Amino acid sequence: MPDQVDEIKAKTDIVSIVGEYLELKKAGRNFRALCPFHSEKTPSFMVSSELQIYKCFGCSKSGDVISFLEEYEGMDFPEALKFLADRVGIKLDPFKGSSKGEKEKIFQINELASYFYTYLLLKHTIGKTAFDYLVKQRKLKPETIRKFKIGYSPNRSFALKSFLLDKKGYQLSDIEKTGIIYVKDGRAFDRFRGRIIFPLFDHRGNIAGFAGRILPGEDRDLAKYINTPETLTYRKGKMLYGLNMTKSDIKKEGYVVLVEGELDMISSWQVGITNCVAIKGSSLTYEQAKLIGHYTEKLVLALDADLAGDNAVRRGIEIAEKEGFEIKVARLSKFKDPDEAARENPEMLKRAIKEAVNIWDFILENIFSRYKGEGGGVKARISKEVVPVLYSIKDKIVQAHYLKVVSDRLSVSLDAVSEQVLSYKPSQTSVPGKVSFSPTPKKERRELLEERILSLAFRHKSKVLQKSIFLDLFSTSLAKRIFVKFRMFIRENEFDPSLFASFLPGELVEGFSDMILKEEEDLKGKGFFEKELELLINELKITDIKEKLEKVGKKIQEFEKQGKSGELVERQKEFARLARELREFEGEEFKGIILSTKRK
Missing domain, CATH: 3.40.1360.10 (Dna Topoisomerase Vi A Subunit; Chain: A, domain 2)
Known part of the structure; x- marks a missing residue:
């Protein structure tokens, strides 16, 4: 199975799959879109064709094509793998532990049950009353009935059980897991007997469950509609x-x-x-x-x-x-x-x-239409209903508009309505909100600069990293380790992001992927790459000098307190030399850049 997973992923293009769900736009070597996993107005969701991965720099969701389907479509791993295998024409080996996944087996049994119900409605005399009801009273066309696979379950307790158990050879325990039968006193009963059947498809076209409606004139003590109970494949909400x-x-x-x-x-x-x-x-x-x-x-x-x-x-x-x-x-x-x-x-x-x-x-309008009269009591009852509604309008301009509407309808001052809304205290019980994210840790400026240099080189001209100037440039953990691995890799290979990612140890892959997926604008124009790189190196040297100045400054303070005049003079000379170097760098053409210290 691991070999098949790799084969399926190798034959699948993540850009093609994700592009069927999201509007992807080219962004340098990568593709960009609005993240489907959190609300945003500026696209921060990146997809790499080279690495066959995605990452959102807003909510940090990331993964490969299988994890995308799991997150976006709600598939489990076997479902996602089968979905991709079918697309690329690979026949999957059975999963260990069972010949079929549990969900897959439920889908198959539901499909057979649907065939059974539809056959009885459309082709058997036992379904004629139900068919006539749908066509004559509900005015459904026969082709519509077939399109939605509407069926009929006869009012016989064991008909479906006999079909699935005796004719199709399924185990009673497997049929029971679908929810279409239930066992009582050791006997299996069709849950939907005597009802018109509506197969409930998930958005991918699998029959996840069923709904059943009694015919007019049937036992009025029965619920008009019932659904499959919650199963592995069906959750009503x-x-x-x-x-x-x-x-x-x-x-x-x-x-x-x-x-x-x-x-x-x-x-x-x-x-x-x-x-x-x-x-x-x-x-x-x-x-x-x-x-x-x-x-x-x-x-x-x-x-x-x-x-x-x-x-x-x-x-x-x-x-x-x-x-x-x-x-x-x-x-x-x-x-x-x-x-x-x-x-x-x-x-x-x-x-x-x-x-x-x-x-x-x-x-x-619905609230106002239910109350007649203009007395204070009527207005009080209307106020009790409209104030929570007005309070819930988040857009302040829209809210102001409806404050005026209510003021006019009630013939009261706008101030009175506004004060009532301002003093309203909503209940703490509410619907689930949007997904929130924990604050992401900040990065130091040196870390940002070093990683940006590597990102720039990896995305545009990796050979530049073979120059001697870079040998002692990196000191932060991630950048230094990736740079060292790059120098090892490049001795025997041409740089390829996908191959290099597979060469890296697991703990460095995410950091490298982030560098490849950085959502910066493409560098355009002759010499722009070189200028940007020079700017970054210059800034890194300035940062290095400032860090050294800070350390030397602390030593000077210590020696002054301790009265160590010899050491003090040496440190003062070193401080002056570093200060001159800093002035020289800051006086050059590049005046420095501004970097965000937050991880996106």
């Missing part, structure tokens, strides 16, 4: 229904339409709203927001028009705001949800999405 089909359209349109349930999403998609997903619940989660952020920064909420829908907007808004989304809300008019709107008046639904209003306008 991390998935977006339909994303596997609509992610390219979301990128193309530049925004996503969020709806609540499966039928909301399917009906909307069927009438041409192909950039929509369902959050499968009444509130957007933090994990869902992060996933949406891979494809767009704009979202339109088209949730149910009842109270649950309004609450969903209120609960999800803070999460979306924290993630930096531009948020609008589609007003569904007389329709209770997007499914009904798509069936009854699809053009109205499309228009509502195109004319979606700003989230703050929607929330405030």
Whole structure:
């Protein structure tokens, strides 16, 4: 397996893979993008084709193509390896310990279960009632049903178990791990029996779980919808229904339409709203927001028009705001949800999405619409709801606008509304915030200069490091060790960043990678490299002299206190000589450079 990992990585170009997810731009020898792992406005995420690695100089996330897929796509190692192996045409050997990874086995069983359910709905008489309901009442086209692999589970406890266990030969323990059956009193039951089945795909197209809906007129004591319980492959709050089909359209349109349930999403998609997903619940989660952020920064909420829908907007808004989304809300008019709107008046639904209003306008209008009258009691109840909303608006200009709106609507002074918002104390319970980073350690100026010299040489003209001037130039640990290794390597090899990285001991690879990935602008123009290098060397010598002056100055103070006149005179002469050297360096053409002392 280790040999296969190396073979797969050797045949994979990290720039090509990362470029499918991020907008990469050439930056010298490397590529640059906005980091997908933290919020930033200036790109600090670098990808090296030579080293086949990435690193963000803002949040310090780094790794190879496999770790990128693990971080970005949420894949585990076997999934990422299989994904890459399939792309480059390599058949993977079985992983040690089992013939299939646990997740892979669940996906396979779910795929077979989906085939079973779909067959019964489309080709068996037992599914006719469910099929007629979907086509006649929910107005789904047969091709839509096939596209979403909708199925039907008969109201028979052991039908699925017999298919998977007896016909396909899976172990009962493996089937139970999928959540589609449960064992009671030693017997296995189909969890979704008697229900219309919606396979729940992850954004890569794997069937992670299922949702089941009872038919109208069935036992009213049963929940209308049930889902697969949490498994290795399915976690409700991390998935977006339909994303596997609509992610390219979301990128193309530049925004996503969020709806609540499966039928909301399917009906909307069927009438041409192909950039929509369902959050499968009444509130957007933090994990869902992060996933949406891979494809767009704009979202339109088209949730149910009842109270649950309004609450969903209120609960999800803070999460979306924290993630930096531009948020609008589609007003569904007389329709209770997007499914009904798509069936009854699809053009109205499309228009509502195109004319979606700003989230703050929607929330405030929703609050005011629920209260009638103009008395003090009514205004007090409105105030109780609008003040937290106004407080949560982070943009002060936008907040000022809505303070004025509320002031006018309530016919009270702007100062009164402003004071109420300023005195508001929010609850400490809140949604998860953005990822925070520990303060990164500072580097001394000498360390920065030495590493920048090496970075400049490695990226533009490594042969310059063979000159004798550099032999005694480096004194900080990382720079000196990498320089010594470079001199050893270059005796028998032409410099190649990838080969040199493999030559280095493990503890030096990250430091060297940082030098190669430095996000400085390219050096353009004839002689610019030489001038920049001379400037850096000059600055390093100035730093060296200043350090020596500081040490000699301390010795002079000691000898003065101790009355050692002979040693004092010698140190004063040395101090004067160093001071002259410093004046000579600082008087030259290059006046020095400013370096950040923070690690990016």
